Amino acid sequence: xxxxxxxxxxxxxxxxxxxxxxxxxxxxxxxxxxxxxxxxxxxxxxxxxxxxxxxxxxxxxxxxxxxxxxxxxxxxxxxxxxxxxxxxxxxxxxxxxxxxxxxxxxxxxxxxxxxxxxxxxxxxxxxxxxxxxxxxxxxxxxxxxxxxxxxxxxxxxxxxxxxxxxxxxxxxxxxxxxxxxxxxxxxxxxxxxxxxxxxxxxxxxxxxxxxxxxxxxxxxxxxxxxxxxxxxxxxxxxxxxxxxxxxxxxxxxxxxxxxxxxxxxxxxxxxxxxxxxxxxxxxxxxxxxxxxxxxxxxxxxxxxxxxxxxxxxxxxxxxxxxxxxxxxxxxxxxxxxxxxxxxxxxxxxxxxxxxxxxxxxxxxxxxxxxxxxxxxxxxxxxxxxxxxxxxxxxxxxxxxxxxxxxxxxxxxxxxxxxxxxxxxxxxxxxxxxxxxxxxxxxxxxxxxxxxxxxxxxxxxx
Numbered sequence: 001x002x003x004x005x006x007x008x009x010x011x012x013x014x015x016x017x018x019x020x021x022x023x024x025x026x027x028x029x030x031x032x033x034x035x036x037x038x039x040x041x042x043x044x045x046x047x048x049x050x051x052x053x054x055x056x057x058x059x060x061x062x063x064x065x066x067x068x069x070x071x072x073x074x075x076x077x078x079x080x081x082x083x084x085x086x087x088x089x090x091x092x093x094x095x096x097x098x099x100x101x102x103x104x105x106x107x108x109x110x111x112x113x114x115x116x117x118x119x120x121x122x123x124x125x126x127x128x129x130x131x132x133x134x135x136x137x138x139x140x141x142x143x144x145x146x147x148x149x150x151x152x153x154x155x156x157x158x159x160x161x162x163x164x165x166x167x168x169x170x171x172x173x174x175x176x177x178x179x180x181x182x183x184x185x186x187x188x189x190x191x192x193x194x195x196x197x198x199x200x201x202x203x204x205x206x207x208x209x210x211x212x213x214x215x216x217x218x219x220x221x222x223x224x225x226x227x228x229x230x231x232x233x234x235x236x237x238x239x240x241x242x243x244x245x246x247x248x249x250x251x252x253x254x255x256x257x258x259x260x261x262x263x264x265x266x267x268x269x270x271x272x273x274x275x276x277x278x279x280x281x282x283x284x285x286x287x288x289x290x291x292x293x294x295x296x297x298x299x300x301x302x303x304x305x306x307x308x309x310x311x312x313x314x315x316x317x318x319x320x321x322x323x324x325x326x327x328x329x330x331x332x333x334x335x336x337x338x339x340x341x342x343x344x345x346x347x348x349x350x351x352x353x354x355x356x357x358x359x360x361x362x363x364x365x366x367x368x369x370x371x372x373x374x375x376x377x378x379x380x381x382x383x384x385x386x387x388x389x390x391x392x393x394x395x396x397x398x399x400x401x402x403x404x405x406x407x408x409x410x411x412x413x414x415x416x417x418x419x420x421x422x423x424x425x426x427x428x429x430x431x432x433x434x435x436x437x438x439x440x441x442x443x444x445x446x447x448x449x450x451x452x453x454x455x456x457x458x459x460x461x
Contacts, residue, residue, distance in 0.1 A: 123290030147268030266442030
């Protein structure tokens with residue numbers, strides 16, 4: 001097992017750590033140990049914490065199950081390839097009732113033949129190469145499994161954060177609706193006393209209608225995002241833990257080249273493609289092995305009282321020890337065609353590895369820049385919110401004093417709540433891109449997921 005694969009194996013601790021989540025306890029309590037999609041849907045289970053959804057997704061996801069079974073297939077094929085090189089023992093027994101008519105004389109007799117044979121491969125280049133391929137394919141499928149697991153966990157986190165962002169946006173729009181409603185009431189009161197123009201009243205009513213429309217859209221958006229989270233985990237969405245205002249999102253250390261290098265070494269898809277290329281190269285060796293001789297050691301013991309065509313002979317015990325040497329001379333060009341095919345498959349694997357490296361490089365650079373910009377956007381958005389809140393308060397006071405118009409107040413309120421939603425989006429994006437960066441570099445571990453879970457706090461009733 002390579003050093004990279006040892007690092008991949010450490011990722012399997014994620015399942016053990018997440019298994020302590022509350023949802024796993026609920027699943028274990030079910031009589032059928034809910035593991036299928038229909039079981040989860042019919043169970044009516046709900047999730048609250050990020051760990052709840054992580055654990056449920058690992059039991060629910062067909063994609064992860066397929067990757068796991070592929071990994072099991074790789075292990076089985078490796079054992080089979082090893083078995084082909086181990087000693088083979090075969091036993092045969094033949095009992096016959098014979099009738100022989102020769103020159104008008106009829107003879108009947110019973111015949112017996114017993115044999116046992118042991119064979120051991122001494123040299124078979126194709127079998128050796130097939131075993132090496134099986135080891136490489138097993139490592140490839142293992143890397144793909146952990147890549148799928150990393151994708152699943154980050155996808156769950158992303159959908160969980162999407163729901164939180166939709167909830168926060170809906171709460172913000174509800175606060176904006178209250179503020180606009182109060183402002184409309186003030187304008188209505190002034191208009192009833194003929195202290196405001198009808199245009200001011202119409203403008204306030206239009207602003208209220210626009211916010212109500214946004215509220216309906218956000219309610220639909222929230223329902224859709226809750227459904228996407230349920231579809232990947234099988235859990236209904238409960239009272240989700242929220243990203244606290246004081247949560248300190250971890251900063252990214254190291255420059256962009258450091259993270260690109262980490263991806264080159266640890267990215268699960270790159271590691272899997274490297275193993276695929278090595279397996280393709282080994283396949284070329286296997287195909288060329290068809291030109292090489294095969295040597296097998298044979299030990300055989302036979303006890304028989306029948307000869308050729310079951311003719312009766314005196315009982316004999318025959319012990320045979322020898323070597324079987326097979327040298328291929330000509331196979332009609334099929335071996336050469338097989339080598340040509342293997343060379344083409346290797347070229348494909350090499351190109352796929354290069355493409356995966358290019359994609360990973362692009363994704364890592366993009367995620368790194370997004371994390372850095374998200375941090376800057378968060379700081380900027382926080383300052384903008386503070387400024388907008390002060391501006392809206394000043395506009396309200398100015399309106400009460402008759403210094404500014406209702407239009408100025410409505411615009412200030414709109415800007416304030418839009419700035420709040422922009423701040424929320426920037427904070428969630430920061431967490432998203434941080435997880436994507438670690439996933440693309442192959443450095444995502446259980447502690448990273450738990451660290452994100454620790455940023456979330458229980459909802460306030």
